[in-house]
Amino acid sequence: MSSIVEHVVLFKLNDDDVDSNKINSMVNGLNKLVNLNQVLHLSCGSIHRLSSTTASDFTHVLHSRYRSKEDLNAYAIHPDHVRVVKESESIREDIMxxxxxxxxxxxxxAPPPGSVGKITxxxxxxxxxxxPKLEIMEVIKEKFQGITVGENFSPGRAKGFSIGSVSYFRDLGEIEAVDAQMMLHEDKIRDYIDDTIVVEFVVPSSSSQAI
Structure with missing residues (x-):
């Protein structure tokens, strides 16, 4: 493959007033979608750490990978996916x-369970x-091995966010080392950026490799 499609979803779940079983059902239902033919990787779970330059209170994250836009579209309309989305409507306060x-x-x-993902x-x-968009993406690609970065092609639910990147690490210690390195290069792109969301999460044991 010369390219892949990255799909990131952030959820704000109403976990204060909702039976935790409903949340677990949504997360487990989404993780089972890794078995669909279109999916190269899928991991859904609670957010370990979230930071943003503006207020943000998402609680859960899904990251999945596909060979093409067509496979992503097929995943989106697959009956199993539609069912999980519909069943979890009542507990979702926000989504992007x-x-x-x-x-x-x-x-x-498909990073193995226990890996730590970082989405920016x-x-x-x-x-x-x-x-400047190209400059930002080149800075990110040049400085961090194993990272994927690109420009968003689905603006409808992106809340104005237009560039995404994701990488995986063995543990949180590796992420801290990368964070320190990133600070050295922020000046090159800071003037172009209005807001940033950074999400860290652990790949759950219920997630599995589909390839």
Missing amino acids: AVDWIADQVPETL LLKLKENVSDE
Whole structure:
């Protein structure tokens, strides 16, 4: 494969007033979708750590991978996916999704349970041209091995966030080392960015490799 499609969904679940069984049912139902033919990788679980330059209170994250936009679309309309989405409507307070094509395919498409994922979503300032967008993505790709990055192609649920990146690590200690490295390069892209969401999560044991 010369490219893959990355699909990220952030959920805010009403976990204060909802039976935890309903939340577990949604998460487990989504993780079972890894067995669909279109899915290269899928992991859904609670967010370990979230940071944003503006207020954000998402509680859960889903990350999945596909060979093409067509496979992502087939996943979206698959009856099993539609059923899980419909059954969880009552416990979802908010949702956002970002999709991008990554031309740098990672060696491990389906990170094993226990891996730590880090997703960064960027909302750019108004009227930022294509050249700075490319510069931002190149800075991210050049400095961090194993990361995928791209421009969102599904604006409907993205809340204005237009660039996404994701990478996986053995543990949280590795992430801290990468964070320190990233701080050295923030000046190159800070002037273009209006908001950032950073999500860290652990791949649950219920997630499995589909390839």
